[in-house]
Amino acid sequence: MHIRTFRAANLQAALAEIRTQMGPQAAVLHTRQVRDGWMGWLGRTQVEVTAGLRDAAEQPRRERLQRSENSPHRETEMLRERLIRVGVSDSLAQRWSQRSEATMRQQHSGQAVAFSQPSLEAALKRVVASDLHCGPPIRSLPSQRRVVALVGPTGVGKTTTVAKLAAGFRLQQQRRVGLLTIDTYRIAAVQQLQAYADIMDLPMQVVERPEQMQTSLEALGDVDLVLIDTAGRSPNFAARIDQLRVMLQAARPDETHLVVSATSSAASTARVLQGFASIRPTATIVTKLDETEQTAGVLAALVEHQAAPLSYLTNGQQVPDDIESSDREKLVGPLLGTTAVLPVAA
Ligand SMILES: Nc1nc2c(ncn2[C@@H]2O[C@H](COP(=O)(O)OP(=O)(O)OP(=O)(O)O)[C@@H](O)[C@H]2O)c(=O)[nH]1
Ligand SMILES: [Mg+2]
Numbered sequence: 001m002h003i004r005t006f007r008a009a010n011l012q013a014a015l016a017e018i019r020t021q022m023g024p025q026a027a028v029l030h031t032r033q034v035r036d037g038w039m040g041w042l043g044r045t046q047v048e049v050t051a052g053l054r055d056a057a058e059q060p061r062r063e064r065l066q067r068s069e070n071s072p073h074r075e076t077e078m079l080r081e082r083l084i085r086v087g088v089s090d091s092l093a094q095r096w097s098q099r100s101e102a103t104m105r106q107q108h109s110g111q112a113v114a115f116s117q118p119s120l121e122a123a124l125k126r127v128v129a130s131d132l133h134c135g136p137p138i139r140s141l142p143s144q145r146r147v148v149a150l151v152g153p154t155g156v157g158k159t160t161t162v163a164k165l166a167a168g169f170r171l172q173q174q175r176r177v178g179l180l181t182i183d184t185y186r187i188a189a190v191q192q193l194q195a196y197a198d199i200m201d202l203p204m205q206v207v208e209r210p211e212q213m214q215t216s217l218e219a220l221g222d223v224d225l226v227l228i229d230t231a232g233r234s235p236n237f238a239a240r241i242d243q244l245r246v247m248l249q250a251a252r253p254d255e256t257h258l259v260v261s262a263t264s265s266a267a268s269t270a271r272v273l274q275g276f277a278s279i280r281p282t283a284t285i286v287t288k289l290d291e292t293e294q295t296a297g298v299l300a301a302l303v304e305h306q307a308a309p310l311s312y313l314t315n316g317q318q319v320p321d322d323i324e325s326s327d328r329e330k331l332v333g334p335l336l337g338t339t340a341v342l343p344v345a346a
Contacts, residue, residue, distance in 0.1 A: 135309025154232030235275020
């Protein structure tokens with residue numbers, strides 16, 4: 001402990017002097033009134049203050065961590081809270097933030113590390129990217145018919161994605177493509193797909209009941225790739241998902257891609273993954289990447305609920321341009337967006 005005594009005309013002036021000379025951490029140990037002059041005679045009354053300052057080594061470790069602006073633990077804790085704020089579960093937020101800190105330390109082994117939110121966030125992107133399971137795009141070979149269905153909740157972009165895929169395989173890979181829809185539920189759904197089939201000059205079939213499926217598949221003729229569009233289903237209505245499952249069983253698709261929107265919350269993505277589990281998706285498509293500022297919530301749900309490998313991402317409404325094979329870097333690009341960087345309570 002470093003101890004010093006100060007004298008001043010009043011207590012306020014003494015405290016100001018202590019703060020200037022010893023810093024704001026100094027503590028007042030003792031005060032008393034004194035008179036200067038010979039033996040106290042004819043002198044002025046003054047205040048004498050004794051102040052003490054603990055050496056750095058004496059300060060409790062936790063206190064020092066909280067005071068340090070760039071404390072790794074404080075920054076990691078802030079990152080964990082930001083993840084929780086965008087819907088990542090407590091346990092995954094804990095794991096991702098700690099792995100980000102470890103990744104930063106590994107990268108700077110032997111050197112001083114400047115922990116800050118931007119540097120930890122860059123490490124977090126690498127951590128999340130390594131957790132994402134990317135798979136191949138649709139496997140289509142000439143003269144080997146492949147049947148691929150797209151399923152998912154309402155309005156996520158299934159029909160638009162079917163059109164993008166059809167155009168890509170037809171125009172870029174010169175495959176013979178046929179379209180089939182089982183969405184006779186929503187008014188105008190058939191016309192929506194028919195419009196794309198007409199523009200691209202593709203055969204198309206509409207199937208209302210499972211027993212029509214095989215005949216309709218044959219009616220598409222000699223195509224290499226059949227893309228099946230389905231009606232959007234709420235993951236909360238098991239009976240409707242069951243109808244979809246029965247319909248798809250009749251089609252026996254080689255691949256079933258579950259379509260999820262990047263604009264959904266972590267919780268609703270989790271419900272979609274659970275609700276559609278009985279359909280046994282073989283791949284996952286993430287749509288509307290262009291419409292979101294942060295993907296952490298959706299990606300957390302995909303990781304935690306072991307979604308099928310990511311096949312494609314879509315990033316706009318333009319058919320056929322706005323689709324590409326799934327890419328980790330692009331998915332983690334807007335990971336945390338502009339979620340406020342607020343300090344954690346000391
Ligand atoms: N911004 C953006 N919009 C998209 C994307 N993909 C689809 N959309 C739009 O999302 C809306 C719904 O698209 P659809 O393809 O009809 O969605 P769906 O899943 O077939 O919908 P239902 O059949 O009603 O379940 C349309 O306005 C599309 O243009 C995308 O990647 N980005
Ligand atoms: Mg549709």
